[in-house]
Amino acid sequence: MSGNAAELYKLINADPKKKQDLFRQALQNPKGAMQSICAFGIENNLPVTSEEVKEYLTTIDDLDTKQWLIKARGGL
Secondary structure (H helix, E strand, O other): OOOOHHHHHHHHHHHHHHHHHHHHHHOHHHHHHHHHHHHHHOOOOOOHHHHHHHHHHHHHOOOHHHHHHHHHHHOO
């Protein structure tokens, strides 16, 4: 796994609007949210694959992230 997923997570987590937008998208379109995460990574010179993002998210010990995963699990 590249370190880009961790760095990208930090960027998303530091931007409440981006984080909320991705959460909302994940509730309605989890695969689209994953595409948005990967696109955001490219925009920020932190390219990631959806598999890298999924793998990284399993390592997070954060209640908000775990709730997001439970709600978005269908598309991830």
